[in-house]
Amino acid sequence: MSSTSNHYCSLLKLCYETHNQILAKKLHSLILKSLSQPETFLLNNLINTYSKLGNLTYARHVFDQIPQPTLYSWNTILSAYSKSGQLFEMQEIFHRMPQLDGVSWNSVISGLARFRSFDESVKVYRCMLRDGHVNLSRVAFTTMLVLSSNEGRIDFGRQIHGQIVKFGFLSSVFVGSPLIDMYSKAGLIFGAKRVFDELPERNLVIDNTMIMGLLRCGRVEESKNLFGCMPERDSISWTTMITGLTQNGAEREAVDVFRKMRSEGLAIDQFTFGSILTACGVLLALKEGKQIHAYVIRTNFMDNIFVGSALVDLYSKCRSIRLAEAIFKRMTGKNVVSWTAMVVGYGQNGYCEEAIQIFREMQRNGIEPDEFTLGSVVSSCANLASIEDGTQFHGRALVSGLISFVTVSNALLTLYGKCGSIKESHFLFNEMDFKDEVSWTALVSGYAQFGKAHETLDLFEKMLSHGLQPDEVTFLGILSACSRAGLVEKGLKYFDLMVNEHGISPIQGHYTCIIDLFGRSGRLExxxxxxxxxxxxxxxxxxxxxxxxxxxxxxxxxxxxxxxxxxxxxxxxxxxxxxxxxxxxxxxxxxxxxxxxxxxxxxxxxxxPGCSWIKYKSKVHVFSAEDRSSPYSDQIYAELANLYCKMIEEGYVPDMSSVMHDVEQSEKIKMLNHHSEKLAIAFGLIFIPIGLPIRVVKNLRVCGDCHNATKYISKITRREILVRDAVRYHLFKDGTCSCGDFW
Known part of the structure; x- marks a missing residue:
């Protein structure tokens, strides 16, 4: 090669190292002007430069100008198409090649595998094996092992294992590591250990892969033993242990390992910080989390999205929502994980309105939600009983396809159940392709809260017939349904079933249901x-x-x-x-x-203080007893006065026992008539269009008089009135309530 060509090659290398495409094009032009017949080696370097700069059009143009491309020329353009995912052009070049070597085969196999074209990869791999002139290398075996692992095709992976042994490549530590990884990902840890034990020599990569495999399969003690026996441990080893312990519920041990890692003076990266902050969040270890936060600042990882998201999650779990909020606001770059952490954080801490607002802000920033973000914001809507917002997110789930995720569907089931829209909840349940225990429990709980005891118990029996295992939350729904319907004997039967047949230890909620079961039925002794x-x-x-x-x-x-x-x-x-x-x-x-x-x-x-609220045109209107702060107070009180007269005509008698003041009877009637839920219902009758249910939420239990009065109002006005109080849902329709006057 001439000195001129050598000089150009050095400059071309500088181009791709500095990502300078303009300089590369200038050099290309200069080469064509200064050299009448550029050497093939120089043109190969030019192809390589354009490929690394991502300009495959120019790379292909240079390749097509070579009079007699060498095998290196063919492999260079083939590798470029392979890495870019242009599979059709890759295969076109491959089939035109006059000669193939191991690099050619490995390039096309790697390209197909990288973009998950499993069948095509296998086809080319088998052609390579039939080509007796190819010198096999560990690269193809490693590629196919990784592909088999990623696709969950352990059957094919075992075939590759056999071929590795047959062709004598098992001694290579580079092949041993993906073999161990494949078996452990499939949960076949015995296969992974067999490979590990048969390797003639091991290195740090092999040991780290084995530890990761053991942890993935929940073999924590074995992974700890192997970790302790390793002659050499790097940052990956320590981070793998911390992550594995955290994922296997050994968060306290993960914190101890992190302390030892720091004492060893090893470099800590974003993955280490992310795992240890997650462990602190689970432990609610705010003090230790703050110490790690300080260390994050000292090591300049505050601008890392992964670490920032983990900090938001930590402070949210530790009920320090304002600290989480501050971290989130200062993050310079945010991805869907960051936004989701904040949406979940607000929801977990009871800031459901803020969760909905931050979700909408995320959308305005062009970030597409995933199933976790959408599921979380729907849960916040459920906690607020905001069916208006929830139905909007339901629509988004349908348009985006996220409705297919059971996380999203389950959140929507809970939303409709908590909003008293049990028909919509059941319709969605029937539409779901896949239902898990959470799906059934959400529907069971919805029916239970709505007071439909017999439907609740029927659903539960169907759940059992499908072979699904109820958990403590399912039984909370069952027992509360029995309690609200006064089904004492059935409630006691299901309590016994929970303990003796399903092996679930009762929690306070279950005991409370039984106390309530006896108490509501008057069996106080x-x-x-x-x-x-x-x-x-x-x-x-x-x-x-x-x-x-x-x-x-x-x-x-x-x-x-x-x-x-x-x-x-x-x-x-x-x-x-x-x-x-x-x-x-x-x-x-x-x-x-x-x-x-x-x-x-x-x-x-x-x-x-008791208060009730109703939502109209995206605004929440809140009322308290004797409240005259609303601009519509005159209309509301006039509506109540009119209703009172009609109720008396229908036979309504005010329940004076609901007034806890020793005052005159006329004053008691006035106080009863202006309770917060009555004001909210009157507002709804005035403004909510006929044909739509009136939805009212109250922070306390509905008093006996308001419950009785609302039955009369529903009959007189022929409107459905849905009241969610601190205890349950009440659907008033045609003078009756769904609770059967038992609440």
């Missing part, structure tokens, strides 16, 4: 005995349920016991005072009511 026989004392919800039942049935003695127990647990919770006060008021014991109120004042305890 049975409820009391059940509490005495529980392995643990009820929580605040359990005592509150018992106290509420005592108020309904007027059982003061057990009610006082429940109230005292609740006050001992939560001395500053106003709910217990309110329930006990209500019970005394219903019996006319106004002195006891006054004592409770004085006690509340002395302790600085205030009753949680």
């Amino acid at each position: 049975d409820a009391k005995n059940f509490v005495f026989n529980m392995p643990c004392s009820p929580d605040a919800i359990g005592w509150g349920s018992l106290l509420s039942s005592c108020r309904v049935h007027g059982t003061i003695e057990i009610g006082k016991w429940a109230a005292e127990s609740l006050l001992e647990l939560e001395p500053h919770n106003p709910a217990s005072y309110v329930l006990l006060s209500s019970m005394y008021a219903s019996k006319g014991k106004w002195d006891e009511v006054a004592k409770l109120r004085r006690r509340m004042r002395n302790l600085g305890i205030k009753k949680e």
Whole structure:
């Protein structure tokens, strides 16, 4: 090669190293002008330069100008097409080649494999084996092993394994590593260990692959033993252990390994930080997480998207949502993982409105949501009972195809269930191609919350007949359905089934359901005995349920016991005072009511104000009792006055026991008529178009008078009124309620 050509080759190398395509084109022009017949070697370098710069049009143009391309020329353009994914042009060049060597075969096999063309890859690979003139290399075997692993074709991978042994390539550590990886990804750890034990020599890559395989198959102790015996460990070894321990529920050990890694002075990269921050998030280890955050800052990884997303997730899990928000806002680059972390973080911390807002901001930034983002924002809609937003996201799921992911479908099932749209929930359930335990549980819970006990139990039996295993959440739905319908014996039967046949240990929620089951049915002595026989004392919800039942049935003695127990647990919770006060008021014991109120004042305890809200034209309208802050107050109060007259004509009698004040009867009627849910319902009657249900949400339990009055209103106006209170859903229609007056 001439010195001129050598000089040009050096300059061409500089072009692709500096990504300077303009300089490459200038050199190309200069070569054509200065050299009448450029050497093939120089033209090959030009092809290689254009290929590495991604300009395959120019690379092919140079190749076509070579009078007699060498094998290297053919392989260079073939490799360029292979790496770029232009499979048709790759195959066209391959079939035109006058001569093939190992590089040619490996290029075409690698190109096909890279773009997951499994059948074509296998076809070319088998042609290579039939070509007896080809010197086989480890590259083709490694490529096919990786492809078999990625495609889950362990059967073909085993054939490759046999050929590796046959042709004597098992001694190569470069072949051993993908073999181990393939078997471990398929869960065949015995096959991976056999390869590992048969290798004549091992290196760091092999050991790391084996550790990864063991961890992938949940063989944590074996991976720890191998890690401990390694003569040499690099950053990959340590990071693999930290990641594997985190993924196998050994987060505390992962933190310990991270500390040791730091003491060894090894370089920590984005993957190490991501895994250890995930471990801290699971452990709710805020202090340790902040220490790692400081280390992230010192090592200049704050601008890494992967690390930033992990920090957002950490602070969200540790209930430090404002810190998560601050990290997210300062991130210079955000991808779908980053946005999803923030959407999930807001939702997990009860900031559901913010979760919906940040999702919409993500869309405005041109980031397409994945199934996790969409599923999370739908869950936030469910928690807000915002069916308007939820149905919009349902539409997006249909358009984008994300509806096919069970995560998204399950979130939508829960949304419709929590919004009381049980028909839509069941329709979606029937449309789903794949249903898992979560799908069935979501529908079961929806029917249970809606008070449809028999439908709930039928669904549960169908779930069992499909061979699906219910979990503790499924049984919460079943037991609550029995409780709300007063099906005492069935509820006790399912409780026994859960413990003795399905081996599920009861949690506080299950015990509360049984307390509620007895209490709602008036069997307060049975409820009391059940509490005495529980392995643990009820929580605040359990005592509150018992106290509420005592108020309904007027059982003061057990009610006082429940109230005292609740006050001992939560001395500053106003709910217990309110329930006990209500019970005394219903019996006319106004002195006891006054004592409770004085006690509340002395302790600085205030009753949680009841409020109800209704959504109209994307705006939430909130009402409290006797509220006149709405610009529509005159219309609302006029509507209520008109309804009151019609209700009286229909036979409505105000329930004075729902008023906990010793005042004149006329004042009690006035107070009852202006409860928050009645104001919200009146607003709905005025503004929600006829034909659409009126949806109201209340933060407290619906009182007896409002429940009775809403039945009359639904009959008089011929409107469906859906009220979601702190306990359950009530669908009022034609003078009846879906709860059967049992709530």
